[in-house]
Amino acid sequence: MVSRRNISKSTYILAAGITGGIFLLGMLLGLVVEGKRVTMMQSMYEQEKANFASSQLQFEYLSQLNTNDSCPTIYDVFTKNTKSLGDAQERLLSFQKDSTLNDAEFETLKQQYVVEEMRYYLFAKKVRESCGTDVVRLLYFYSDDKDCPRCEEQEFVLNYLKMNLKDNLLIFALDEKFEKEPMISILKRQYNLTQYPSIAIENIGLQGFQSQDELKEKICPRFKEKPQICDN
Amino acid sequence: MNTIMSAVLWAIYIISLYFVIFWSIVYLSGGANPQKRRKLDDYPYLTIAIPAWNEGKYIKAAMESVFSLDYPKNRFEMIIIDDGSTDNTYEAAKNTIKKHPQFNVTLITKKNEGKGVAMNLALSKAKGDYFISLDGDSHIEPSAIKKLLPYFTSQDIAAVLPCMKVSNPKNLLEKIQWYEYIVNMYYKKIMGHLDCIFVAPGPFSVFRTHVLREVGGFAKENLTEDLEMTLRLQKNHYRILQAMDVYVYTNVPNTMKQLYRQRNRWFKGSFFNALAYKDMMFNKNYGDFGIVQMPVLLVSGLMSMILILSAIYYFIKPKFDFIKNLSYVNFDFWTLMQNFEFHYYIIDKNFSLVLISIITFSLSLMVLYLAHKYTKEKIFKQGVVPLFAFLFLFYLYMGFVWCGIMVDLARGKVQKW
Numbered sequence: 001m002v003s004r005r006n007i008s009k010s011t012y013i014l015a016a017g018i019t020g021g022i023f024l025l026g027m028l029l030g031l032v033v034e035g036k037r038v039t040m041m042q043s044m045y046e047q048e049k050a051n052f053a054s055s056q057l058q059f060e061y062l063s064q065l066n067t068n069d070s071c072p073t074i075y076d077v078f079t080k081n082t083k084s085l086g087d088a089q090e091r092l093l094s095f096q097k098d099s100t101l102n103d104a105e106f107e108t109l110k111q112q113y114v115v116e117e118m119r120y121y122l123f124a125k126k127v128r129e130s131c132g133t134d135v136v137r138l139l140y141f142y143s144d145d146k147d148c149p150r151c152e153e154q155e156f157v158l159n160y161l162k163m164n165l166k167d168n169l170l171i172f173a174l175d176e177k178f179e180k181e182p183m184i185s186i187l188k189r190q191y192n193l194t195q196y197p198s199i200a201i202e203n204i205g206l207q208g209f210q211s212q213d214e215l216k217e218k219i220c221p222r223f224k225e226k227p228q229i230c231d232n
Numbered sequence: 233m234n235t236i237m238s239a240v241l242w243a244i245y246i247i248s249l250y251f252v253i254f255w256s257i258v259y260l261s262g263g264a265n266p267q268k269r270r271k272l273d274d275y276p277y278l279t280i281a282i283p284a285w286n287e288g289k290y291i292k293a294a295m296e297s298v299f300s301l302d303y304p305k306n307r308f309e310m311i312i313i314d315d316g317s318t319d320n321t322y323e324a325a326k327n328t329i330k331k332h333p334q335f336n337v338t339l340i341t342k343k344n345e346g347k348g349v350a351m352n353l354a355l356s357k358a359k360g361d362y363f364i365s366l367d368g369d370s371h372i373e374p375s376a377i378k379k380l381l382p383y384f385t386s387q388d389i390a391a392v393l394p395c396m397k398v399s400n401p402k403n404l405l406e407k408i409q410w411y412e413y414i415v416n417m418y419y420k421k422i423m424g425h426l427d428c429i430f431v432a433p434g435p436f437s438v439f440r441t442h443v444l445r446e447v448g449g450f451a452k453e454n455l456t457e458d459l460e461m462t463l464r465l466q467k468n469h470y471r472i473l474q475a476m477d478v479y480v481y482t483n484v485p486n487t488m489k490q491l492y493r494q495r496n497r498w499f500k501g502s503f504f505n506a507l508a509y510k511d512m513m514f515n516k517n518y519g520d521f522g523i524v525q526m527p528v529l530l531v532s533g534l535m536s537m538i539l540i541l542s543a544i545y546y547f548i549k550p551k552f553d554f555i556k557n558l559s560y561v562n563f564d565f566w567t568l569m570q571n572f573e574f575h576y577y578i579i580d581k582n583f584s585l586v587l588i589s590i591i592t593f594s595l596s597l598m599v600l601y602l603a604h605k606y607t608k609e610k611i612f613k614q615g616v617v618p619l620f621a622f623l624f625l626f627y628l629y630m631g632f633v634w635c636g637i638m639v640d641l642a643r644g645k646v647q648k649w
């Protein structure tokens with residue numbers, strides 16, 4: 001029998017040191033990437049702001065000319081910008097979930113994006129009124145999994161409707177818990193929303209999960225030319 | 233809840249990375265170097281015990297491999313214990329003995345009481361200085377004994393183990409296990425360097441007979457009597473060595489059900505035996521075995537289970553949620569397909585996790601390469617598909633086995649060997 005069993009202390013310490021080093025390197029890398037994400041989102045926000053300002057400028061100029069010929073082009077650019085804003089916002093939320101040190105920056109960015117979104121929401125009404133565009137605006141209020149277990153399902157249904165209605169339906173998603181932006185509280189009070197998911201279709205507020213058919217019932221009558229999905 | 237789960241997963245990633253690095257350092261500090269061997273001046277008398285239960289299909293091959301040993305036939309005896317087989321094991325063994333009257337073979341049939349009892353019966357009759365256990369469905373190469381005996385260079389070496397390989401793997405499952413056995417042999421070689429071997433496998437191991445008797449023989453009614461014996465040897469501060477130049481070939485489960493049952497027994501056995509020997513855990517009197525191997529034996533199952541449950545939660549649950557969500561849109565999969573957009577942004581990835589995963593995976597590939605190098609096998613011998621299945625799916629399945637074990641334990645289900 002071995003009289004004394006060895007303990008490979010130096011191996012344990014070396015392995016712990018290397019593991020710790022790799023872990024720290026990973027964290028450092030994560031922080032560097034986080035910084036880059038903040039910079040990237042700031043840059044994207046500036047681009048979205050510029051896009052919006054450009055859309056507004058085009059709209060105002062053409063309004064002065066009293067012509068609707070360019071409405072389709074303006075609207076096309078407008079909906080593309082709305083989509084890219086929505087996509088950027090989604091990435092921002094995902095970055096914010098993973099953030100460690102830059103939470104304050106992400107919060108500020110989130111507010112900026114929400115404000116931009118609201119500008120698009122209001123602008124969409126102007127474009128519709130001036131150009132007679134067949135479009136319905138929809139505000140979607142979501143919350144976290146704990147307070148809104150059906151939010152994921154609602155988003156799936158909304159995305160599906162968007163796929164079918166395309167530029168005829170503009171969806172603006174808002175985090176009902178984001179108190180930093182007072183506009184969200186104003187809208188919640190306006191539509192008297194207390195449970196989530198909630199949807200506001202123009203001037204109508206709907207609380208709780210809405211099925212595809214329930215949403216179509218509220219959306220379809222608002223179109224002058226009914227899209228194919230409204231016939232099903 | 234998500235924060236706790238995230239913290240637990242991170243702990244598992246770090247622990248896994250730590251152990252891959254730890255054993256890599258052991259390898260780099262000579263862990264895989266050949267063990268010292270003495271010259272075999274004499275031919276000690278050996279007892280080769282073959283406990284068999286329903287091995288009618290394989291027992292002849294096992295016995296023939298013993299008869300073919302490059303060892304003086306008057307210097308070993310064979311004791312076959314038919315442990316209450318319900319097939320033709322006894323007849324097959326008897327017929328094989330008849331064809332080799334020059335060998336000293338004892339064939340005993342008894343009621344089924346488990347492998348531990350069968351082994352102890354053989355041990356009680358053993359006349360050899362070395363006691364060799366050979367499973368009825370395994371076979372050894374002729375030079376095995378002559379190569380293994382020289383490893384017994386000191387009295388504290390209680391057992392020497394050969395390299396176990398899967399015999400003639402045919403289907404995908406057998407080929408996957410082929411890779412598993414190769415990697416396990418490499419790890420056992422390195423573990424032997426730190427006296428951390430925790431199982432002398434039943435299919436074939438060479439023990440000093442007096443040591444087995446001294447520690448009380450094999451455990452009866454133990455799910456893994458081979459592992460239990462090894463823990464007992466470790467507890468008595470005996471050493472166990474892994475040889476890399478001797479091969480024994482064993483049959484492995486060829487269906488998922490058989491594999492599940494085998495691993496269910498193995499893992500349960502290791503868990504209960506680790507609990508039984510928990511006083512060795514973190515006990516510096518047992519050196520590296522107590523500090524690192526015993527805790528790993530106990531918690532590895534828990535870690536596997538957490539990983540598989542996380543894999544189900546993060547990868548499989550979203551698929552079920554997707555199907556549920558499809559029901560809300562009348563299963564209009566075609567519209568979803570037409571509007572599918574694929575976006576891949578590298579900056580969106582979790583870099584800490586990516587880095588740890590890359591390093592762990594790279595070290596695992598290094599282990600795979602070294603395991604094949606030291607067992608003198610080619611990496612793609614069994615094909616690319618089995619290799620990938622081993623790398624990415626096999627251990628997930630083992631996690632699933634652990635989940636089954638937890639369910640069994642919760643239900644109070646105990647099985648016999």
